[in-house]
Amino acid sequence: MQILIAGASRGIGKYLAERLTSERHKVSGTYNGTETEGNTGYSLNKVDIRDEEQVFRWIASAAKEADKLVLINCAGINYNSMLHKSDTEAWTKVIDTNLKAAYILMKHILPLMRDKQFGRVIHFSSVVPQIGVVGTSAYSASKAALWGLARATAMENAKYGITVNTVNLGYFDIGMIQEVPSEILIGIVDRIPMARLGDPSNILNAVKFLIDSDYITGSQINLNGGLY
Numbered sequence: 416m417q418i419l420i421a422g423a424s425r426g427i428g429k430y431l432a433e434r435l436t437s438e439r440h441k442v443s444g445t446y447n448g449t450e451t452e453g454n455t456g457y458s459l460n461k462v463d464i465r466d467e468e469q470v471f472r473w474i475a476s477a478a479k480e481a482d483k484l485v486l487i488n489c490a491g492i493n494y495n496s497m498l499h500k501s502d503t504e505a506w507t508k509v510i511d512t513n514l515k516a517a518y519i520l521m522k523h524i525l526p527l528m529r530d531k532q533f534g535r536v537i538h539f540s541s542v543v544p545q546i547g548v549v550g551t552s553a554y555s556a557s558k559a560a561l562w563g564l565a566r567a568t569a570m571e572n573a574k575y576g577i578t579v580n581t582v583n584l585g586y587f588d589i590g591m592i593q594e595v596p597s598e599i600l601i602g603i604v605d606r607i608p609m610a611r612l613g614d615p616s617n618i619l620n621a622v623k624f625l626i627d628s629d630y631i632t633g634s635q636i637n638l639n640g641g642l643y
Contacts, residue, residue, distance in 0.1 A: 416440055416441065416481070416482070416483040416484075416485060416626075417441045417443065417477060417478060417481035417483070417484055417485070418435055418440050418441065418442045418443070418485045418487065419442075419443050419444070419473075419474065419477050419478070419484065419485065419486050419487070419524070420432050420435075420442060420443070420444040420445070420487045420489060421444075421445050421462075421464050421486070421487070421488045421489060421490040421516070421520055422444075422445060422446075422464075422488070422489040422490030422491065423442070423444020423445060423446065423457070423459060423489065424444065424445075424446030424459060425446075425590075426489070426589055426590030426591065427489050427539065427584075427587070427589055427590050427615065427618060428444060428487075428489030428490070429444075429455075430589060430615050430618070430619070431487060431489065431618070431619060431622060432444045432455065432457050432459075433455065433456065433457070434619050435457075435619075435622075436455075436456045436457040437456070441481070442457035442458065443457065443458040443459075443460065443473070443476075443477035444457060444458065444459050444460070445459070445460050445461070445462040445464060445473060445490070446459055446460070446461060446462075447461065447462065447463050447464070447490075458477070460473050460476075460477075464490055464512070464516040464519065464520060465511050465512060465515060465516050465519070467519050467522075467523075470516075470519050470520060470523055471523050474520075474523045474524050474527070475523075478524065478527050481531075482531065482533075483531065483533045483534075484524060484527060484528050484531065484533070484534055484535075485534070485535040485536075485537070485626055486520060486521070486524050486534075486535070486536045486537070487537045487539075487622060488516075488517050488520060488536070488537065488538045488539060489539050490512065490513075490516060491512065491513045491539065491554075491557075491558075492508070492509055492512045492513065493509065493551070493553075493554045493591060494506060494508070494509045494553045494554065495550045495551065496550055496552075496553075497549070497550055498552040501552070501553070505553075506552070506553045509553035509554055509557055510553060510556065510557050512557075513554070513557035513558060513561075514556075514557040514560045514561065514564070517538055517561060517564060518564065521536060521564075521568060521579075524536075525568070525572060525577070528572070528575065528576075528577050529572065529575045529577065532575055532576045533576045533577070534572070534575070534576065534577035534578070535577070535578055535625060535626050536565070536568070536577070536578070536579040536580070537580055537581075537582060537622060537625050537626075538561045538564070538565055538579075538580070538581045538582070539581070539582050539584060540558040540559070540561045540562060540581045540582065540583045540584070540635070541554070541555075541558040541583060541584055542583055542584065542585045542586075542637070542639045542642055542643070543555050543558060544556070544558050544559035545583065545637075545643055546642065546643060561581050562581055562635060565579045565580060565581045565633060565635075566633045569632040569633030569634075570633060573632055573633075576629070577632075578625065578628065578629065578631060578632035579632055579633065580625050580631060580632060580633070580634050580635070580636065581634075581635045581636070582618070582621050582622070582625075582635075582636045582638060583635055583636065583637045583638065583639065584613075584618065584638055584639070585607065585613060585637075585638060585639025585640050585642045586603055586604070586607065586612050586613065586639075586640075586642070587612055587613040587614070587615055587617075587618065587638075588612040588613065588614065588615065589615045592612065606642060607639075607640045607641065607642045608640060608641030608642065609640035609641055611640065613638060613639075613640055617638055618638060621636050621638055624636075
């Protein structure tokens, strides 16, 4: 089994790449801005996932001779601004990175999965569009759109042994949360019914569950400690 991870150089993507590699899976990941330092143990490739030609070359190389393919889309960026004050270029960059890139990734890996009669696609979405957070219109729009993308493509590919699902993450002790000021972080934790940030091991467990499952598709798994 070959596992391809978009956004594998830091945060959740890096965590998953390292753990899945340690479990003897073949992992190929991408980075664009920040490359992981040191020996990762997995293949790491500089790919702008908004660029269709770069994505095509990465997938063709990583998927070569693989009997089963898994795509985990962890890539994502944020832009905080009240919509009426937002910069159009910055807003659009979030959509291109979080949504358009998901389309490009699927466009080029689905034909290979269909040929092999097996595939797993896992997109990471968020609790943010579920609860509504001020200043996150670009991020919320891009992550909510993944639900529709997954549902439609799940229906298109179900008979080929391919599942497409989203994992909606709450606030975990990894990734973007580390950039949140401590006073704001306290307020976030206070709103979580379980009163703590999530342990990343829960994300790994959900990913492994979706890889092993052949009858869950077009679905959303909510990992949020009860925060809705």
